[in-house]
Amino acid sequence: MRPQDRREFIKQSAALTVGLGNEATGSWLGAADASPLSPEAIKRLRNQLKGSLVVPGDQSYETAKRVFYWNPLTERHPAAIVQCGHEEDAVRAVAFAREHELELAVRSGGHSHLAWGSSNGLVIDVSRLKQITIDPKRRTVRAQAGVLGGEVARAAGIYGLVPVLGQCPGVSATGVTLGGGLGWLAGLFGACCDQLLSAQLITADARTMNVHEDSDPDLFWALRGAGANFGVTTSFEARLHSIGPVLGGDIHFAVRDARSVLMGFREVMAGAPDGFQATLNLTGGERGIFISLCHSGPESETELLLKQLRSLAAPSKEAVSRQPYAQLAEKAAATNPGNSTSPAFRSIQTVYRERISDEVIDVYVDQVGRASPDMVFGLSHYMHGQVCRVAPEATAFPHRSPHSIHLRAAQNWNDPLDHEQRLAWGEEWLRLLRPTSDEKLYANYQTHETAAGSPSIFQGNHERLLALKKKHDPENFFRRNANIAPSRV
Numbered sequence: 468m469r470p471q472d473r474r475e476f477i478k479q480s481a482a483l484t485v486g487l488g489n490e491a492t493g494s495w496l497g498a499a500d501a502s503p504l505s506p507e508a509i510k511r512l513r514n515q516l517k518g519s520l521v522v523p524g525d526q527s528y529e530t531a532k533r534v535f536y537w538n539p540l541t542e543r544h545p546a547a548i549v550q551c552g553h554e555e556d557a558v559r560a561v562a563f564a565r566e567h568e569l570e571l572a573v574r575s576g577g578h579s580h581l582a583w584g585s586s587n588g589l590v591i592d593v594s595r596l597k598q599i600t601i602d603p604k605r606r607t608v609r610a611q612a613g614v615l616g617g618e619v620a621r622a623a624g625i626y627g628l629v630p631v632l633g634q635c636p637g638v639s640a641t642g643v644t645l646g647g648g649l650g651w652l653a654g655l656f657g658a659c660c661d662q663l664l665s666a667q668l669i670t671a672d673a674r675t676m677n678v679h680e681d682s683d684p685d686l687f688w689a690l691r692g693a694g695a696n697f698g699v700t701t702s703f704e705a706r707l708h709s710i711g712p713v714l715g716g717d718i719h720f721a722v723r724d725a726r727s728v729l730m731g732f733r734e735v736m737a738g739a740p741d742g743f744q745a746t747l748n749l750t751g752g753e754r755g756i757f758i759s760l761c762h763s764g765p766e767s768e769t770e771l772l773l774k775q776l777r778s779l780a781a782p783s784k785e786a787v788s789r790q791p792y793a794q795l796a797e798k799a800a801a802t803n804p805g806n807s808t809s810p811a812f813r814s815i816q817t818v819y820r821e822r823i824s825d826e827v828i829d830v831y832v833d834q835v836g837r838a839s840p841d842m843v844f845g846l847s848h849y850m851h852g853q854v855c856r857v858a859p860e861a862t863a864f865p866h867r868s869p870h871s872i873h874l875r876a877a878q879n880w881n882d883p884l885d886h887e888q889r890l891a892w893g894e895e896w897l898r899l900l901r902p903t904s905d906e907k908l909y910a911n912y913q914t915h916e917t918a919a920g921s922p923s924i925f926q927g928n929h930e931r932l933l934a935l936k937k938k939h940d941p942e943n944f945f946r947r948n949a950n951i952a953p954s955r956v
């Protein structure tokens with residue numbers, strides 16, 4: 468959507484939400500939420516399922532349709548939501564969506580920045596598929612698609628093992644892995660997708676396949692970074708690792724020290740050992756600036772890192788301690804905008820940059836001085852260590868250049884009257900921080916389109932992925948994702 472069209476859309480949406488909506492949920496009432504499906508079709512599908520089918524008018528519809536980033540630009544009104552009670556339900560749902568020509572969305576944790584886990588057609592929600600099996604001898608986990616990152620960390624921790632998953636416990640292990648996946652342990656062990664051993668996949672023609680290196684090396688390669696494009700993953704197997712307790716927690720600074728903290732953070736991260744990762748968050752509110760960190764390594768290295776961080780500026784508060792990795796991985800990240808009490812609306816913008824440039828620092832200092840206190844500006848996943856040693860073409864996930872960084876601005880609000888201002892502010896932040904050319908996008912953090920389209924996401928892997936997409940999903944049935952559209956080229 469062009470910026471001027473987006474602005475017009477936001478204005479109209481705000482007016483509609485205020486005029487017709489339920490302020491608590493922001494939902495629009497009326498024709499938009501009537502299912503186009505016949506009662507017979509709904510009954511037939513319902514009878515085939517072990518789980519539930521939710522359609523407009525059902526009591527749970529309003530909550531079932533919603534995902535994490537819900538606002539006038541992302542909200543959808545599904546014709547039906549299949550809440551899978553068994554992996555077979557997903558097979559039935561794929562066949563049903565095809566038969567009725569419904570746009571399909573697949574949802575595990577519902578954390579997509581563009582709300583790809585909802586749709587105006589059929590949603591396959593696998594979040595109730597929660598089986599986890601740890602094999603301590605082989606150091607592997609087999610998890611069904613609804614298992615969250617924090618849940619794998621807890622299960623693996625019982626055996627003294629750790630998974631390589633994202634930093635937020637509420638993100639699904641499957642979702643983060645299929646898009647590449649960056650977390651606290653990327654410097655030590657690589658991306659989440661580098662740990663994948665196999666995936667159970669339901670294809671566009673409703674077949675079930677167990678995909679691994681020996682069964683179909685091309686498809687297995689594609690699943691590691693572009694996975695949502697090729698089917699519904701109902702379960703997967705991945706490697707686990709063994710590490711001792713880590714240092715984890717947050718160090719806070721005053722907002723007035725934003726510039727020196729940002730500059731010092733850049734320096735510390737440039738020399739960081741593989742076992743260190745940190746996320747810098749800036750807010751104009753009470754929390755001020757805080758660095759959330761994880762270090763796995765010798766005590767002497769920990770001490771040096773802490774000394775460096777404490778000298779960025781005078782810390783206003785500090786809560787760091789040695790702890791089992793599972794404890795850190797289960798803690799709701801302070802960066803998580805969902806930590807505040809049930810906001811009705813959330814939005815996020817993200818940008819990938821090759822460096823923390825002086826220009827980035829200038830924009831951050833300026834923005835944090837002017838922004839509303841609930842806004843969180845972040846710098847996450849400083850790229851270094853093992854994740855960067857894996858070649859960009861080794862998996863479908865290409866963004867592995869050392870010193871690159873993911874920037875983010877997140878906000879939440881409750882009043883529909885704020886839609887226009889909030890969404891316009893997000894656009895402005897994007898305008899200031901997007902690179903002027905050759906923009907790269909990380910599939911898991913996509914918040915906007917580039918003129919180049921999916922090549923910005925998959926870089927040198929795009930041609931190979933396009934050929935595979937044409938082979939496995941020529942009609943682009945799986946398209947609510949960082950999409951490789953077969954017809955674009």
Ligand SMILES: Cc1cc2nc3c(=O)[nH]c(=O)nc-3n(C[C@H](O)[C@H](O)[C@H](O)COP(=O)(O)OP(=O)(O)OC[C@H]3O[C@@H](n4cnc5c(N)ncnc54)[C@H](O)[C@@H]3O)c2cc1C
Binds near residue numbers: 645803912949
């Ligand atoms: C608070 C927060 C913290 C985050 N932290 C990190 C982080 O530390 N590191 C990181 O790399 N990313 C992070 N992310 C981004 C996250 O990895 C992506 O948004 C990811 O796609 C979310 O997966 P999900 O299943 O939770 O979301 P969903 O919205 O359910 O799905 C996201 C996408 O994956 C597809 N998908 C999900 N499940 C399946 C499945 N079973 N089969 C096929 N396709 C599927 C969906 O169709 C959709 O396109 C974070 C996001 C949030 C909101």
